[in-house]
Amino acid sequence: MSEMAKAYDPKEFESRWYETWEKGGHFRPRPEASKPYTIVIPPPNVTGGLTIGHVLNNTIQDTLIRWRRMQGFGALWLPGTDHAGIATQNVVKRDLEARGLDPAGMDRSAFIAEAWRWKEANGGKIIRQLRLLGASCDWERERFTLDPGLTEAVVEVFRRLYEKGLIYRGAYLVNWCIGCQTAISDEEVEYADRDDRLYYVKYPVMGLDRAVTVATTRPETMLGDTAVAVHPEDERYADLVGRTLVLPILHRELPLVADTMVDREFGTGAVKVTPGHDPNDFELGRRHGLPSISVIDRMGRMTSDAGPFAGQDRLECRGQIVEELKRTGLLEKVEPYAHAVGVCYRCGTVVEPSISTQWFVKMKPLAEPALAAAREGRVRFIPERWEKVYIHWLENIRDWCISRQLWWGHRIPVWYCENGHEAVRGEQSAPCGKCGSRQWRQDEDVLDTWFSSWLWPFSTLGWPEKTEDLERFYPTQVLVTGPDIIFFWVARMVMAGCEFMGEEPFHTVHLHGLVRDEGGRKMSKSLGNSPDPIDLIDRYGADALRFTMLMLTPTGTDVLFGEKKIEVGRNFANKLWNAARFARMNLGEGSAPAPGLGSADLADRWLQDRLRHVCSEAEECLEQMRFNDLARAIYAFAWNDYCDWYLEMAKVRLAAGGTRAEEAKAGVLAGLDAILRLLHPIMPFVTEEIASHLPLGRGPLIVSPWPLATEYRPDASAAEEFAVLSELTVAIRNIRSEMNVPPARNADVTLRASGEVARVADAQRAHLISLARIARLEIGPNPSKPRHSASAVVRDSEVFVHLEGIIDLDLERSRLRRELEKSEKMLESTRRKLANQDFLEKAKPEVVESEKEKVRGLEAGIDKLGAALAALEE
């Protein structure tokens, strides 16, 4: 056995163990395991680095995978990365510019080549970081969403949906991002509150000396107005419906239409209708057969249809229009107005709704099975409340705009022949089925990144081919991710799984919280409040970080993370480290006994009882994915039960030597063995390292059997005896501390006790003496009370700590009075309860009995305290 450093030093062993595990093939699912357990990683963007959010997400997954692996499952954690269309394209562009190249001047294939080069050089960063975290992914199965196999899956899916009529192309109003120069889906639009202005503009009525005033936040879009609408039952405008209005500035004629969509309460009750630049107006326009005019182009500049404003930026145009309206007296008023505007979730630019020709997926038919899956319990959410969010979205689903005007991504697998016929295929080859033409041109656009992500649970396993992996590992067991991508990813994966595999891709969705800073703000690069996990791992250890993250994360609530909190994990690792050093120190040179807790010693019997509890608790926590409770339970057991009590008690037997020492050594090892196995899924490195320094008789911890409660014998009487022992110990320590007995000084103690307390104290005399630092211990049913002593009541017994020469009578009196007061208060409230007739009649008998018992105990204690106090008053 090699030496162990004095303190936990993770740098010394983390990378070494990761290499050992990987070389040992332990990240691969065991071929012989009958039951599979699969998790597919939410593929991080290739552009990204590891964030604290990733740490939480992947620590949870790794904990589950390692736990199942130890249980003997064929555990597969399938890793990979997402090509992240827009994000990557932007990063590559910036990179090119930084290198003095001009991305705008590049042709498509040159750009894509550059993007791949960038990906090969930089795309592995986050994967390397996951390894530092200890993620036990099967790297031999790593996938990338642009891998050939996954491309094949994308084309196949597109083809199937196209043939089913669920994919269509058409000119509709879509969210156009001027910043990213592409259409984006509804889900990619975020809403940001803005303090804006509401402009009231007068539209003269043709042939009358009247005008209809409309309210708008976007005066520039009036250039594209094709109607004004009012509510059909709005009396203010009843006589005007059907008449013609004159659009200010451009003097175009507009019908005044009636539509129930209009809110009579808002503004003037009249709304300008711009089908070309507003989703509601687009709908309204269709209903009324109105034309639509696009006055803003893809760059955000006014088109030729904007007349004199053509070529201006939309915002510049807004200002000029307002000026012009003022000048002509058609601007009635301007009010401050707070509202939400849609912005691109990628670049934050205000989204410009525009009409353009795009590809869409018809979602309703796909949503049905996904809805049923949740409603019928085949897909379950943890926490449950997210199910409602999922269902609500699916019930109100809108078609999915899947085409993106980018270069980086899966190119839309549609080809057009020279005669305009369409065909879906991966590569152009065969002649056109309709005209025989061989001149094909592929659609210019690429697919939304999520169009490959939604296939992830099966495309990564080989689909559309029927591979062994697909057969064995699909469906996966659990998906671990954040609630922010329920719509983008989770729901769509369920839809795809149902549609293409005929089965849900997973049965449990664990949605953990977001990581925030200590002020509750979202972690983000721009705020600069997101610490670099790698730096934290470097300074505190991966295990410390992992443990802390889990400990801080109650199921499904956001985590407020601060660097200081990692100390909990680091200190805990150090504690274990030193417990192991203690064990080794006591094992000495000779051959060590096999770990075991079979002796008749109270400490061993009690530890078995505790292990029984903690093992079943850990199991339950993992089953229910309550990771914070899991971490807390193991922490409390290891620190408080094992280190504070068991090891302290073991010192007595170790000092005694002989058989008792051998038994203690076996027990110390057995306790550590259980703790290390329980903790391995959370803290893989330090547990593995510690285990390697101890003669536990096991192979690598990573494939050691998960500890079962049934390995340990329950022992209620040991628990009870231990309680007596610890209560006596604490009472004595308390007196010592409050009476300022120097820690180094052992005190004489007299215990006036009979029955259980006397029996336990006598049997555990050696333990008690050691734990409470006692010089001489006298136990009897009625020993004489020592002259100078402080006392305490423990159950039905009295403890006297001799304090010759150092007793401070005043101190002791006030100490006893405090105790007495506490007991009397409790006695009073308990008596009151028992005086209540309803309580006696209606409460459960055992509750009543325990209250009565409580009174008896309190009364006896109060008597004793009173007597002790009286003795001091003399």
Added chain:
RNA sequence: GGGCGAGUAGCUCAACGGAAGAGCGCCUGCCUUACACGCAGGAGGUCACAGGUUCAACACCUGUCUCGCCCACCA
């Protein structure tokens, strides 16, 4: 405008309807030969507010307030 979540010790969070807990911080002692990343002891809480259900409520119900998310076609 809907929906969801949270409001418990200075801070971050626990607590099957039956005497309010942990970690950090704080106070007092201790370098007690595993650990000062530690040991022992201690202080600190009208469990957001108001009603109600119950013998009994931090927990269940109703309402209110505050904070935070998500969804939504009031321009």
